[in-house]
Amino acid sequence: MSQATLRVQKISGHAGTVPGEDTQRQYTVAKLVDTTTCIGCKACEVACVEWNDMPFSPTTFDNTYQTMPETRWNYWNLITFDEHEKEDGSLMWLMRKNQCMHCAEPGCLAACPSDGAIVQYTNGIVDFQQDKCIGCGYCISGCPFNIPKFNKETKRVYKCTLCTDRVSEGLEPACIKACPTGCLHFGSKEDMLVLANERAKQLKDHYSFPNAGVYDPQGVGGTGVIYVLHDATQPELYGGLPSNPTIPLMVKLWKGPLKWLGNIAMVGGILGLFVHYLRFGPKDRDETPSEGARP
């Protein structure tokens, strides 16, 4: 992956400081996905597979328009299709472009034990470095969006790179480039939020979507992919998008309090035993030292 103009701000499994941290400011980038203008054409799916040079991945037909049930190690971008019955009994399509959300506080990175296998660039992109991946799969448990996927052959985990190689050269991601309806936008997070809120307001004021809104979940510090939804109060309708995603509690407990308690207990235990030896010595100190030993 080209990292020509990218600086790192977070490193997984890393002891000490982050080299280059804060040496350079960059816009936080974001994709904006307007689900209300997505027509489900899957051009973005194809563009992703093509640009990232993925091997062929067989599709699954299960009586929906969806290409496969969930993303794969070599299929990072998937439109979820859901038929939603509205209150008046009429049907509507809910189509959502599903991919890595590029969380500001990534659970995958927090869970990863391998130094540098997951990095977050100063522009907010979360990127897996497969050469440093040890294949433990902790990132799979850390992710609240079911995104990292394991490849059995290479024993590494893969996901959307937000086209790091393109973005670092000043290009938009491949999926954005391919979108024919303009439902996909790419730019600074700031600009995308303005655009998204404008669109949500439009949907509320001029269309019959009083619950329209922007999905930028704060439980993970906001995301690098934001959605405009017809009904932002029910994101689950859109292929199970979690309404309040966070790093799983057990992962937080493991990487937070348990780690501290465990480290204190281990170091304290060793020191305690050493002090015990200084104070009391071996159990037979008053005897001749050879007593317990072989004659």
Next chain:
Amino acid sequence: MTHLDQVLPRGRVLRYPFSERLNHWIAAFSYIYLLLTGLAFWSPWCFWIAAVLGGGQVSRTLHPWVGLIFFLAVMRMYQLWAPQMKAAPVDKEWWRSLEHYIGNEDDKMPPAGRYNAGQKALFWSFFYCAIILLLTGIVLWFPEQIPWNLRWVRYIAVFLHPVAALATIANFLIHIYMSVFAERGAFGSVIRGDVSLEFAKRYHPGWYEEITGGSSKPRK
């Protein structure tokens, strides 16, 4: 009932036959590998250990397999020692006298059998931790096989595995300290199998009575 066959010449007594010693060291070496690679996955400050042991990928690949060996060794220990690790009436008294045990006042301790109450606790703690580590370890071995709607299984595993591992580390530290530093003669017993009669009488009076029938006087 006496076990005079365990009493060896020159004031020695057989404590661990070959099968027990071999099994102990299979468990010990596999545990040390698991501890080192486990620590590498536990903290970034220890990740260098994985590099020393052949790299992160190698450590991740071998850790589960070595874990299986450790688990089987612990199960074999159960087979060998479970009857001797059963709680005895004297154990409660032993725990009440823990202060004397820590203060090296072994003459004030109630007479322990082949294993004292602390050793029994260590054994059962290792036994149950090994079961937890195996069950959670299998989940962590193949995390990608757990479907998304069963993800809570993964969450339990990522938390319980280190919790059980930390419990074994507490056991391990105490075990090493007692056998290598505190009780002279204990480390040799798991290498060569025998201890002195004095050792048996000092630390395991109940066991001493059992094997000598109380008749044989220790060589002074």
